Amino acid sequence: MALTPLLPIEQALADFSPGLPFAVAFSGGADSTALLWACARRWPGQVRAVHIHHGLQLAADAFEAHCRALCQQLNVPLTVRKVQAGHAQGQSPEDAARKARYAALAEAVQSEWPEVHGIALAQHADDQVETLLIALSRGAGLPGLASMPSHWQRQGLDWYRPFLAVPGAALRAWIQSQGHSWVEDPSNTDESFTRNRIRARVLPALAEALPAFRETFARSAAHAAQAQEILNEVAAQDMAHIGAPPRIEALQRLSRARQALVLRHWLRLQHATTPSAAQLNELLDQLTACTTRGHRIHLKVGVGFVQREGQHLSWQTA
Known part of the structure; x- marks a missing residue:
């Protein structure tokens, strides 16, 4: 039966x-x-x-x-x-x-x-x-x-x-x-x-x-979730290398895509905030331009500010 x-x-x-x-x-x-x-x-x-x-x-x-x-x-x-x-x-x-x-x-x-x-x-x-x-x-x-x-x-x-x-x-x-x-x-x-x-x-x-x-939409969401798991592992490995707070020189050795990945990971994990695409792109541009000791970074990111403190980046609430 x-x-x-x-x-x-x-x-x-x-x-x-x-x-x-x-x-x-x-x-x-x-x-x-x-x-x-x-x-x-x-x-x-x-x-x-x-x-x-x-x-x-x-x-x-x-x-x-x-x-x-x-x-x-x-x-x-x-x-x-x-x-x-x-x-x-x-x-x-x-x-x-x-x-x-x-x-x-x-x-x-x-x-x-x-x-x-x-x-x-x-x-x-x-x-x-x-x-x-x-x-x-x-x-x-x-x-x-x-x-x-x-x-x-x-x-x-x-x-x-x-x-x-x-x-x-x-x-x-x-x-x-x-x-x-x-x-x-x-x-x-x-x-x-x-x-x-x-x-x-x-x-x-x-x-x-x-x-x-x-x-079918659920399968697409599951594929995205699986891909994100892999990216989270990569971001965790990169953050272990660049430190938290991140060292600017170590960040600059990464590709722009991996800089974006690890910065999102750092901000979410350490500070429970998420940058917009425009905020993150501006931060990446500033990192590229940060080649002198006097270069200042102070950018609105998420609900606070990312700024340069010596050789590191820090984040503070608004």
Whole structure:
């Protein structure tokens, strides 16, 4: 007798092996509701939930109430964190909210449940395509084209995205078939946000023209991620040679492409900042021109400044 093929969400969970117990980031929307229901059923008693209350819209209190009721029904412990993220000059409100949300998730898990070392997020295949298209629209390099990883480590925690191969429509179909409900975030239909415009206009057109676009785009993102891993290894080797802070003379012995690679690596790893393409090109030009002791470097890079201090480069916040 032929085996019944697994549904996409069932296959995703079959491939998901988190350390137990673990937490789910639970907004109350369809995607995170599907993740919480599926995980709580597969690992009863091993799942916790964290709800981030952004306070950005009037419905936020209703979202929290819905999440509390559902977690009580599932017998899943829930903790709530309230976040109101301001954004710095040049930073998008969405990026500021995302960073604040991740920080709040990590704090909630580490303070409430010391035995929990992993957090599952509900981003799915459509989210991955949207992330890739946004990166392309901004002229991103390999880190952007690699899009979202399915597993990474940060702040002493393992982070997981088990649904990256599952279309959003499949998640909604599954949760409806189970008779479960969710809340709709009204901001998801606001097409002033780039991601929402892509979801409403571009993805339907892609589905018509390129039916397998989710799978093929995911493969391209995976290729970019693999290539970036190799470049990270090269950058780490170069940084071990030039030092941190970087020695100007050692930098100048590298090709311009490797100078760019190791400088990005240094700024990201040591200072958690990312230069724009224009800022990095100007810095590389200044490095080429830096042939005398009196040559001064003081350039805006990322959210701070790179400057020359003797035979080295340094970075300071603005």
